[in-house]
Amino acid sequence: MRPFAFTGGTVRPAREEPPRTAVRPLGRDRVLTAVRTALAGTGDRHGTALALHGESGSGKSTLLRWAAGTAADAGGQVVRVAPRPGGAAYSALRSLTAPLLAVPGARSADVRAALPDALRRHVAGGDETAVCSALWRTLAAMAERRPVLVCVDDWQLLDPASRGALAFLARRLEGTRVLLLAASDGQGAVSPAEDGMTGLPLPDLGEEAARGLLSERHPRLSAEVLTAVLTVAEGNPRALVDLPTALTPEQRAGRAPLPDPLLPGAALERRLGRRFRALPDSTRVLLAALAFLEDDAEPGDVAWLAGALGHDLDAFAPAEEAGLVSSDRTPRFVRRVHRCLAHATAPAAVRRRAGRAWAELALTRLGGGPSGTGPAGPRPDGPTGLDEPPPDAGEAGPHHEDAARLEVLGHAAVAGRRWSTAVRAFRQAGDLSPTPWERSRLHTAAASAALCGGRPRLALALARGPGAGPATTTAHAVRAVRAGALFDVAFHAEESFRGLSAALDAGPVAGADARDSAAFQLSALTSLTHDPAPAKAALEALPADAADALRIAVTARLDPVSRAEEIRGRLATAAERSLRTPGAGPRELTWLADAAWQVDDLASSGRLLAAALHRSGTERGHLPHCWELRAELLTAAGRWEELRDLVARRLTEGGAEAPERHVVALKSQLLLVCAYQGRREEARELAREVRQWARDRGSAHHSGLARYAALLLAQTGDAESAGGADWPADADPCLDAVTRQAHAVLVRGALLRDDPAAARARQTRAQRAGLTRFSDGTTLLVRHGRALLAAYTDEAGTDELFGLAEDAATASARPFDRALLALDHGRWLRRRRHPAAARARLRAAYETFGRLGATPWQDRARTELRALGALPPGTARTTTAGPALSAHERRVVRLAASGLSNREIAERLLVSPRTVASHLYKVFPRLGISSRRELQDTLLGGGEVL
Known part of the structure; x- marks a missing residue:
């Protein structure tokens, strides 16, 4: 006779051969292990009860199905108890009577009929204890033949009587072969402590598991869509699976903009939508309005909206009781997906009312006032000729007034640089x-506002209007926006030059002028390709009324060296004005910070960048370039651990939306840090990625960064090698920032490979370019190179040249360059037999390299110190030299440390002064010192050595 498994009210044959493996839920290893252990324990009569509890959509039902499949495949029996909302007492248990009557494992007909009889007697006024006892006896008898798994979904919806009987069962399962597995969303009364069950919480899935589930169920999502779904779902399995089902194929592929907010799929709306539809109308209106607000909504915004809609904040109370909204100071959705559901489940008329109220609030916050007057101004992109006819007023429809109002809001948001508000409006x-x-x-x-807000992928998806013909003003604007977005998302030097040059000819864009972005990006293209043509084109195309900050930034990219003094003067004036003007936006401050970086003014660049980030608030205007610039500043300042944290954070937070060019820029700075610190394996992987991207996209700048990293690693190899031989001999330091930055290391490398001609050529080119007058940092590098050449050829006056370099080092803001100069100067001094001076430089280099974590360079300094017979700073004196000193040598050392002269020591020990001097000459190297002045420190730090 085939075994039977019981499911609900039906009897079905159990599966035998081959068993079907249940689908394993992702990211629930701890829970799966606990359930699997409990299932195994039933075979040894260790019955128990487990309670899965998590919010709706956390995967409880999936886990119950997995447990049922696993139990059935192992030969067990499965019984499912489903609640019947609104049913009478024991309505959930009554569904078990038919299958339990047919239990083949029961030992008698009395046992099989125990539960139905107890339920009938209860209707006639019988005792509840009899029902509980009958349930226990029936399941225990059923489990005698094979273990039984009782699955209870939605425990919180059980009628009280059924819940009480199952709780009675849960406390008495030890010694049986029954496992009770219940699931609750936490909204009801499941309490593992009270009901005798062990709780198994189901938290949100982690990042890796969430990505795995989403990729498994929806394998063809574009990267940016995947990131958006992950953000909204917050690790909720049902949301992860269901949100993409509401998207069109174009949206899933990233070729069309995503809904704002995302639409819930059918399963989410069916499961959670009822909770929203059950709310009072006043609450639903306020929730729809709350869905329009930004994450940075002020406490008074919600109250303003409620008043505008004719309600007060008390109307949120039902939503708060339902667990949809939390309210500390400002009502907010508990989960991001609740925002989607509040918007999607609201009737169209409610959404329109809420949208109008949000628009009025946003205009008021931006200074436009509820009447619509304010900074919006006229539309800058209306019909300009016969090729682009105005809209037919007869086709405006009932929503024309709302659309016009939202457009006014969009212009006001652009004027206030609230890019996300402008995009939505x-x-x-x-x-x-x-x-x-x-x-x-x-x-x-x-799309133009999205581009200004640092969201180029959204800009690409929005700039696809079918109504823009080839000759219209809007068509030109579309091309301008797409060119700017592609510069970040899919950079290629030649294509970017063509697209951005054409963008400068486009007319103003409704919302924000994409030509400003195009001009700045063209100037950045000059830095990336070392070709002055793009920046020249940008400078010539700038209108007379262009922002002064933009003009300074473009000029600094075009000619930072020869026009450095002029740029610094204009920069100081513009920066002071912008910092004192509260209305100055982050975009202008970012341009000025970039200009300061180009002229090697790290202090001003950092100050302006901090102001730009502060004024951005939660807006992301130009932030991708801000983070790139901040990474460069951190690298130059030697704050390398902060850089690592920044890169990791930005790559994680940005996800797939992070612009590709900025990702490579961040990784390039991380590559340099790895090279400085001698992290060869990590540097090798990053260099391969950066070099390949630079080769494919035509970026000479990133190729140079990869070469510089290779040069640094070559000079810290096991056998110090030259490196740098493949550096372009004609690299122009006026246009190539990496060549300026690497100057001293390049000269050093040429001399290490015994090529003084190449070193002299680089030195001459740098001096002719005026790098000694460009900045404090480049003055140090050029003087360092000149001193290295003089030391190599043993010129007279080398010490004075190193001294001039040290004078420049005091003003340099780059600690690695200062430490490298100290290392090279110390080496030269040691070889010229100036131990005291050499030791001071080498110890300074050792300490600085240590703070930076530049281990290979610190090892070089340590080697040089040991060659002097000196210990590095902070190194404890060891006792290895102790046994090598004889008793007579110890006496000589102690007397010398006390300040006695050789003659005085000789008189006390009855030896000649020459013998004393000989002893000290032999002892000093073994003690790691080079002079009598260090003897006292050695005596104090040496313990028993002396």
């Missing part, structure tokens, strides 16, 4: 507009 206005031309124009405005 223009986009919604476009969605409400009746004609393809209007939709295209407004979506292009939203």
